Every structure is written in structure tokens, then in C-alpha cells.
Amino acid sequence: MSDDKEKLLDHLYDGIQELDNRLPAWWVGLFYLTIAWAVGYFYYYNIGSGPTLGQELREEQNQWALIQAKNPTAAGGGADEEAVLAAVIKDESRIKHGKEMFATKCLACHGPLGGGGIGPNLTDNFWIHGSKPTQIANIIRTGVNDKGMPPWGPLLKPEEVHSLVAFVKSLKGTNPPGAKAPQGNEEK
Amino acid sequence: MAEKQVNSQLEQFSYDDGIVRKFFFATVLWGAVAFLVGVIIALQMANWKFNFGLQWITFGRLRPLHTNAAIFAFAGNAVFAGIYYSSQRLLKARMFSDLLSCIHFWGWQLIIVSAALTLPFGITVGKEYAELEWPIDIGITVIWVVFAVNFFGTIFRRRERHIYVAIWFYIATIVTVAILHIVNSINLPVSIWKSYPIYAGVQDALVQWWYGHNAVAFFLTTPFLGLMYYFMPKAAGKPVYSYRLSIVHFWALVFLYIWAGPHHLLYTSLPDWAQTLGSVFSVVLIAPSWGGMINGLLTLRGAWHRVREEPVLKFFVAGVTFYGMSTFEGPMMSIKSVNLLAHYTDWIIAHVHGGALGWNGFMTFGMLYWLVPKLWKTKLYSTALANAHFWLGLFGIVLYMLSMWAAGITQGLMLRGLDPTGHLLYPDFVETVTKIAPLFWIRLIGGLMFFTGFLLMIYNLIKSISGAEAAEAVVHSEPRLSPAPAIGVKPGESPHRIIEGLPAIFTVLTVVAVLVASAMSLLPALLSEDLVEANPAFKPYSALELQGRDLYVREGCYLCHSQMIRPTHAETLRYGPASLSQESMYDHPFQWGSKRTGPDLARVGGKYPDLWHFRHMMDPREVVANSIMPTYPWLYSQKTDFGVLQKKLSVMKSIGVPYTAEEIEKAEPNAREQAKRIAEGLSASGVNVDIADKEIVALISYLQKLGRDYRNMTAAPGGAK
Numbered sequence: 001m002s003d004d005k006e007k008l009l010d011h012l013y014d015g016i017q018e019l020d021n022r023l024p025a026w027w028v029g030l031f032y033l034t035i036a037w038a039v040g041y042f043y044y045y046n047i048g049s050g051p052t053l054g055q056e057l058r059e060e061q062n063q064w065a066l067i068q069a070k071n072p073t074a075a076g077g078g079a080d081e082e083a084v085l086a087a088v089i090k091d092e093s094r095i096k097h098g099k100e101m102f103a104t105k106c107l108a109c110h111g112p113l114g115g116g117g118i119g120p121n122l123t124d125n126f127w128i129h130g131s132k133p134t135q136i137a138n139i140i141r142t143g144v145n146d147k148g149m150p151p152w153g154p155l156l157k158p159e160e161v162h163s164l165v166a167f168v169k170s171l172k173g174t175n176p177p178g179a180k181a182p183q184g185n186e187e188k
Numbered sequence: 189m190a191e192k193q194v195n196s197q198l199e200q201f202s203y204d205d206g207i208v209r210k211f212f213f214a215t216v217l218w219g220a221v222a223f224l225v226g227v228i229i230a231l232q233m234a235n236w237k238f239n240f241g242l243q244w245i246t247f248g249r250l251r252p253l254h255t256n257a258a259i260f261a262f263a264g265n266a267v268f269a270g271i272y273y274s275s276q277r278l279l280k281a282r283m284f285s286d287l288l289s290c291i292h293f294w295g296w297q298l299i300i301v302s303a304a305l306t307l308p309f310g311i312t313v314g315k316e317y318a319e320l321e322w323p324i325d326i327g328i329t330v331i332w333v334v335f336a337v338n339f340f341g342t343i344f345r346r347r348e349r350h351i352y353v354a355i356w357f358y359i360a361t362i363v364t365v366a367i368l369h370i371v372n373s374i375n376l377p378v379s380i381w382k383s384y385p386i387y388a389g390v391q392d393a394l395v396q397w398w399y400g401h402n403a404v405a406f407f408l409t410t411p412f413l414g415l416m417y418y419f420m421p422k423a424a425g426k427p428v429y430s431y432r433l434s435i436v437h438f439w440a441l442v443f444l445y446i447w448a449g450p451h452h453l454l455y456t457s458l459p460d461w462a463q464t465l466g467s468v469f470s471v472v473l474i475a476p477s478w479g480g481m482i483n484g485l486l487t488l489r490g491a492w493h494r495v496r497e498e499p500v501l502k503f504f505v506a507g508v509t510f511y512g513m514s515t516f517e518g519p520m521m522s523i524k525s526v527n528l529l530a531h532y533t534d535w536i537i538a539h540v541h542g543g544a545l546g547w548n549g550f551m552t553f554g555m556l557y558w559l560v561p562k563l564w565k566t567k568l569y570s571t572a573l574a575n576a577h578f579w580l581g582l583f584g585i586v587l588y589m590l591s592m593w594a595a596g597i598t599q600g601l602m603l604r605g606l607d608p609t610g611h612l613l614y615p616d617f618v619e620t621v622t623k624i625a626p627l628f629w630i631r632l633i634g635g636l637m638f639f640t641g642f643l644l645m646i647y648n649l650i651k652s653i654s655g656a657e658a659a660e661a662v663v664h665s666e667p668r669l670s671p672a673p674a675i676g677v678k679p680g681e682s683p684h685r686i687i688e689g690l691p692a693i694f695t696v697l698t699v700v701a702v703l704v705a706s707a708m709s710l711l712p713a714l715l716s717e718d719l720v721e722a723n724p725a726f727k728p729y730s731a732l733e734l735q736g737r738d739l740y741v742r743e744g745c746y747l748c749h750s751q752m753i754r755p756t757h758a759e760t761l762r763y764g765p766a767s768l769s770q771e772s773m774y775d776h777p778f779q780w781g782s783k784r785t786g787p788d789l790a791r792v793g794g795k796y797p798d799l800w801h802f803r804h805m806m807d808p809r810e811v812v813a814n815s816i817m818p819t820y821p822w823l824y825s826q827k828t829d830f831g832v833l834q835k836k837l838s839v840m841k842s843i844g845v846p847y848t849a850e851e852i853e854k855a856e857p858n859a860r861e862q863a864k865r866i867a868e869g870l871s872a873s874g875v876n877v878d879i880a881d882k883e884i885v886a887l888i889s890y891l892q893k894l895g896r897d898y899r900n901m902t903a904a905p906g907g908a909k
Binding site for chain 2: 008009011013014015016017018019020021022023024027028030031034035037038039041042045046052053054056057060061064067068103104105107108109117118119145146147148150152154155156157
């Protein structure tokens with residue numbers, strides 16, 4: 001026996017013996033500590049002043065809303081968007097930026113060259129929801145629910161949306177092979 | 189049989205080791221299957237092409253086969269081998285009935301074979317670790333009862349007055365697994381291979397994870413603790429460290445484990461307080477779990493030098509250490525803030541494999557190596573090979589866990605990453621997957637190392653056993669127990685000693701502990717008014733959508749996609765407002781999922797046009813570059829079973845889904861009509877084949893239904909909350 005002060009019980013099961021060592025103090029302490037923590041944690045979240053999951057979420061959303069309110073363009077669609085977009089659509093670097101994003105986010109439905117597929121053709125003169133840069137930006141942000149255009153507003157930054165608008169505007173008249181038939185109203 | 193009475197005092201008997209040898213072989217065989225299928229699906233995660241376009245071995249169908257094989261076939265047979273070997277010796281009695289032992293063995297193997305023959309065909313209930321369909325569920329119940337009768341019969345005939353701690357754990361295992369299995373598997377059949385759980389949505393989730401979590405507790409933990417209490421002191425030749433600790437940690441574990449299930453449902457639409465209960469009971473479980481680890485490791489005091497030489501002890505020490513790690517990691521992951529990051533990621537996968545490979549695997553391997561010279565007239569062929577198995581296995585597990593920790597934490601952080609203006613840093617879900625894809629290869633290497641070690645063991649066992657005779661049964665003589673129970677304890681003995689001498693009372697107390705904990709943790713939530721607030725905006729699935737949903741279940745989509753938008757800012761940006769409990773109120777079974785290899789689908793309906801889904805299921809990479817999802821070409825050639833829909837709707841009605849008599853009556857024509865509309869729409873967008881009667885259309889109808897009622901509710905005037 002490693003420690004002859006330990007008490008060996010007179011149990012014998014198929015040759016297995018048992019010592020009667022006391023419960024390790026740290027183990028007992030740990031057990032009580034977790035029980036105390038459990039009571040405190042439950043009390044805080046479900047009886048005391050702790051936030052519910054819903055409150056936690058609203059708090060988080062309010063914080064972001066405040067940040068975006070201080071910086072209106074952060075949410076997109078600020079009052080000066082028309083002027084901002086007028087500059088952006090002429091900026092070659094922004095068109096290039098838009099093209100990169102188009103390849104990962106829009107290509108699947110609008111075709112690699114914007115000629116349409118699952119979604120409408122973006123290269124002709126026909127527009128279902130308007131061809132103004134601000135109109136295009138709004139459609140990208142809010143989507144078209146019953147047509148399966150997802151809202152990108154929650155996912156993309158305002159400047160990313162603007163770059164996409166710039167790229168889409170640059171597609172006009174490119175007439176790629178296999179382009180989809182016109183949809184919507186003709187706008188010159 | 190070997191029992192015969194010599195005189196009124198002494199009885200002669202021998203142990204049935206033939207049944208142990210049978211379970212021994214079954215453990216090895218099914219272990220090989222479980223690990224091989226694990227390696228295959230790890231390969232499929234690393235590269236989607238490795239299902240070779242075959243529906244039967246696609247990830248969604250093989251993954252349940254892997255988990256069921258690992259838990260019920262490999263670990264199950266190992267547990268039975270260990271229980272049959274140790275119980276006879278601890279109780280000084282041959283098993284109650286050799287016939288029942290035989291029925292138990294062959295019945296269990298038949299269940300495993302049935303699982304292997306149904307899961308690849310997509311025959312599944314769609315609840316994790318409870319996938320097997322109702323005829324097999326009934327088989328499990330019957331065989332479990334056979335096992336229980338055999339086991340308790342042996343206790344009844346025992347020649348040892350008191351029952352040892354290993355037997356306590358076996359008792360807890362047998363009674364609790366029976367309760368869990370029966371309550372969670374109450375399904376109403378539609379046909380021989382299709383049934384629906386009577387619970388729906390949040391209730392199904394609560395019952396399922398009460399079951400799922402306690403399957404881990406009472407199928408993978410308590411029986412293995414029992415095995416540890418027998419084989420560890422036997423192999424070490426040392427007394428168990430503390431009898432008192434055994435008592436305290438046994439009862440604490442049995443009572444507390446039951447409560448922890450809801451930690452699988454944190455940040456869901458389960459009521460807050462039920463979630464918090466799951467969290468706190470998980471943390472309280474640390475000490476009771478560690479009680480087992482301490483008792484195992486401290487039993488080795490004075491024998492540590494032998495751990496260096498003896499592979500059996502190496503496996504036991506590592507196994508118990510993994511147990512200690514897992515039972516610390518689990519509670520940490522149950523704390524809300526940690527869970528927020530870890531849940532739905534590969535961190536969970538790392539955690540379960542620490543338990544399954546490290547604790548269950550290594551304890552089993554140690555036991556098998558130890559049993560060889562006991563069950564056969566032989567000795568282990570090669571200690572060096574066993575040591576090689578140990579180190580390969582250990583490094584395999586470490587590689588596995590490190591890669592999956594890294595993958596889980598990386599993806600978890602990417603999914604919730606926000607830039608300073610509150611926008612998602614990685615808006616495309618697929619970005620977070622391609623980032624961690626290299627780690628899937630590392631995991632595969634880890635799994636292969638573990639598997640290679642296992643193959644070394646098989647070789648070692650074959651070389652040890654081939655040509656060796658089975659060990660002869662030794663005839664023992666022991667006095668029979670006097671029928672009158674000896675109530676009372678010797679001076680200085682714990683009062684617990686009384687119930688150790690009264691196994692019936694002991695069993696009843698265990699059942700009471702489990703039932704009280706189950707009732708208290710389940711009933712308040714199940715009966716709570718705020719669980720599911722009725723809302724007419726949420727409507728049942730149409731017949732075609734229901735059929736599509738069954739396809740979703742058949743293909744195991746829930747194993748990679750969740751349907752539960754958690755209430756956090758990042759999730760609501762990515763997927764839309766947090767999921768409500770009403771949204772899954774007609775979901776028999778619920779499909780909240782437990783892992784996101786792909787994005788959440790709770791609101792995928794209406795997000796993309798039908799044509800998008802049509803192309804996506806044919807080849808996901810056509811619409812999502814770099815997707816790692818497999819292709820589903822068979823959905824385009826297999827026909828939808830319209831004929832069964834009337835029956836399906838009427839079964840659904842009988843479990844509470846409010847279909848009208850007319851909807852049930854016209855289930856088939858309605859479904860055909862809806863399918864025709866979808867097919868016409870697809871045809872108008874350029875799909876030139878007639879697909880109205882193909883499965884893909886039913887699946888599309890289901891996917892488009894997801895979240896539709898929520899959208900309509902919020903779009904309606906005054907509908908938004």
C-alpha cells in the first residue's frame with residue numbers, strides 16, 4: 001500500500017479492493033463553487049437584472065443603429081447619394097471593384113457578363129425597377145422579394161453597393177452573347 | 189448448465205466467457221466499420237467529389253451511419269463485452285440465461301445490420317442519434333429488455349451480497365437508456381419505413397436533446413465508468429482510490445446529467461430560462477464527472493512506473509484523461525458566451541471526438557488488449573505493436589482536435605465578424621468555408637492515423653488469438669446467499685452499504701433520480717404557455733412541401749444546414765430576424781440542426797428563384813462559386829411519390845397538424861397541381877425538360893416555403909412585431 005494510514009475497506013470484488021479516502025478538499029470546493037455559480041448565473045439571467053436574449057439582441061442592434069445614425073452614409077441611401085453616385089459611376093477603380101464583387105455575388109443569377117439568366121439582363125435599355133443609379137442602389141439593398149433578388153443591404157457596405165452600381169451602369173450596350181430577352185420598360 | 193448444487197452450502201458454477209468473446213469480435217468488426225466510414229466522410233468534407241455521385245454514400249446519408257456505428261455498434265458491443273465479463277465476476281454468478289445472452293448478442297447485431305441497410309437508403313427519422321426507423325426502434329427496445337432481464341436476473345442470482353460500484357453504473361445505464369430511447373422514439377408510422385415523431389418544433393428539440401445529451405451520458409459515459417471501475421484496478425493491481433468518492437460522484441452524475449440537455453439549444457427559440465437551466469447544470473457537472481477521473485487516475489498511485497511498460501494502462505490513463513478534458517470542455521461550451529461562438533461549428537466536432545476517440549475508443553482498446561490473455565490461452569502477440577497503436581491513436585486524436593478547434597473558432601469568428609460600421613466582414617457564407625477547408629485535410633490525416641492504429645490492433649489481436657484455444661471455464665464453488673436480505677451495516681460503515689445489499693431498492697432509487705430530474709427539466713418547458721404562442725400566420729406545409737421536407741430529411745440536409753436564426757446582430761444581418769418558435773410548430777421532426785457546414789435555411793424561401801435552386805441542387809458551384817456541397821443529380825430523375833401523401837397528411841393530422849378533411853382528401857391532386865405550377869415556371873425560365881413529377885420539384889417547393897409565412901406576416905399591415 002502506498003500509504004499505510006489509508007483505510008482499506010473489507011470489500012473484495014473479484015480481487016478488487018477499495019480504499020476509503022476522504023473526498024479531496026479541492027474537489028469538494030469545486031463542486032460547491034460550481035453550485036454557487038449556477039445559482040448566481042441563473043438568478044442573474046432569469047430572476048435578477050440580467051438581460052434576456054431578446055434584450056441582448058435589441059441592445060446590440062441599438063448600439064449599431066446609433067453608430068450608423070452618426071454616420072448616415074454607413075447605412076446607405078443618405079440624402080446626398082445621388083451626387084455621390086454620379087461621381088462613383090465615372091470612377092474606373094470603383095467600376096473595377098464592382099466587377100470583382102459582381103463575380104462572387106451577382107454572376108450566378110445575372111450571368112458572367114450581366115446578360116441575365118435566372119435574373120434579368122442588365123446590359124440592355126430595359127429596366128424593371130428603373131435605371132437611375134439611386135434606383136439600382138435601392139434594389140441592390142432591399143432586393144425584390146417575390147422575384148428572388150435577395151436584399152444585399154444587410155450584407156454589403158454602402159461603398160460596395162455603390163461600386164456595384166458603377167459596374168452595372170458600365171454594362172449598358174455591351175450586348176453579350178446569349179443575353180436574355182428584354183424585361184420591363186425601355187429607358188433611354 | 190454448469191450450475192449444480194453440491195450441498196446446501198456450496199454451489200458450483202462457471203462463467204460464460206463465450207458470450208464475451210462474441211461481443212469482443214463484434215466490437216472489433218464494427219469499430220472498423222465506424223472508423224472507415226468516418227474516414228470516408230472526412231474525405232468528403234475535404235473534397236465533395238468523393239461520394240462518386242452515388243446517393244447511397246453521400247455525406248448526408250453516411251454521417252448517420254458513422255455516428256450510429258460508432259455509438260451503438262462499436263461502443264455498444266464494447267460495453268456489452270465489458271459488462272458480461274465483469275458482472276459475472278463481480279456478482280459471482282453465471283449470466284442468468286445463456287439463451288438470453290445469445291438473443292441479446294444476435295439481436296443487437298441484427299439491429300446494427302438493419303441500420304447499415306436502411307440509413308444509406310435515406311430511411312431515417314431525421315433526429316440525430318435516433319435516426320433509425322420505428323421497426324428497428326422496436327427491435328432495440330425488445331433487445332434492451334432482453335439484456336435487462338438477463339442482467340437483473342444475474343443480480344438476483346448473485347453470490348456476492350453487495351454490489352460493487354461498476355454494477356451501480358451498469359444499472360444506471362440499463363434503466364436510463366430504456367427510458368430515453370422509448371420517450372424520444374414515440375413516432376407514428378406512415379408506412380413500414382417512414383414515421384413522424386409525435387413531438388414538433390421546440391418540443392421535439394427539447395425531447396431530442398434530453399435524449400441526445402443523455403445518450404452521451406448513459407450510453408457513452410456511465411457504462412464506460414463502470415468498465416473503468418472494473419478494468420482499471422484489475423489492470424493496475426491497486427485498490428480503488430476512494431469508495432466515498434464513488435458514492436458521491438455516482439449519485440451526483442445520475443441526477444445532474446439529465447438536466448443538461450438544453451445546452452444544445454442555447455440562443456434558440458427555447459424559452460430563456462430553460463436554456464439557462466441547461467447551462468448551469470452543465471457547469472455543476474464538472475465535479476461529479478471529475479470524480480470518476482480522480483478515482484481512476486489516483487487508483488494508479490504506486491503503479492505509474494507500470495504505465496510506461498503496459499499498453500493497457502497507457503490506454504486507460506489517456507482515456508480517463510480525455511474524459512476529464514471533455515467533461516471540462518463541455519461545460520465551458522455550455523456557458524452562453526462561449527456557446528455563441530462554438531455552436532454550429534467544428535469546435536463541437538472536436539469536442540465529441542475527444543470523447544468518442546479518446547475516452548470511449550481508448551478505454552475500449554485497453555480493455556480488449558487486457559481481455560485477450562484472459563479469454564484465450566495465449567498472450568498478446570506484440571507489446572511493441574500495441575504501443576505503436578497507442579501513439580498513432582494519440583497523435584491522431586490530437587491532430588483531429590487541433591484542426592477542428594482551429595476550424596470551429598475561425599469560422600465562428602468569421603461568421604460574426606462586423607466592421608466598424610456594423611456590416612458583416614464576410615457576407616458570403618462560402619468564404620468562411622473555403623477558409624477552413626484546408627483544415628478538413630488535416631482532420632482527415634488525424635482520422636487516418638487513428639484508423640491505422642486500430643488496424644495494427646486488429647493485426648495484433650489476430651496474431652495473438654489465431655491458433656489459440658479459448659480459455660477453459662474455471663469451476664468455482666461459492667455459498668449461495670441466504671434469501672433473507674441483511675439489512676444493517678457494520679460499525680463505521682457508510683449507510684450507503686445498506687442499499688448496495690439491496691439491488692432492487694438501488695435500482696428503484698436510480699430510476700427515481702432519473703425520472704425526477706427528467707420530469708423537472710422537461711415538463712415545465714413542455715407545459716409552459718410561452719413555449720409556442722399560437723399564431724394563425726404560420727400554416728402547415730402543403731402536401732408537396734411536406735413531401736419535399738421528407739426528401740430534405742432523407743438526404744440528411746440537417747447535418748450541414750441549420751434552420752434556426754439565433755438572436756444576435758450578426759445572425760439577423762446574415763439571415764433575417766431571429767427565428768420564432770411558431771415557425772417550426774408543425775415540424776415533425778424539428779430540423780434546427782446542430783452544425784453549419786452550409787448557411788442557415790430558416791428563411792431561405794423566396795430568397796432565390798426556383799431556377800436558382802434547380803441549378804444549385806444539380807451542381808452547387810453553378811450558382812455559388814467554391815461551394816463544397818455535393819451534387820444531387822438523382823433528384824432530377826427519381827419520381828415524387830404522390831400516392832403516399834394522403835396518408836402522410838392524415839398521420840400528421842393525428843399528431844396535431846391542423847389539416848382540413850379536404851386538404852387530406854385532395855392531397856395528391858393538390859400536390860400535382862403545385863408541382864405543375866413550379867415546373868411551368870421553370871420551363872418559362874428555360875428548363876426544357878418535363879420535371880413536374882420529379883423529386884427536385886418537391887424539394888424546391890419545401891425550400892421556398894421556409895420563412896414564407898414569417899415574411900407574409902411581417903409584410904401584412906400591422907403584422908410586424
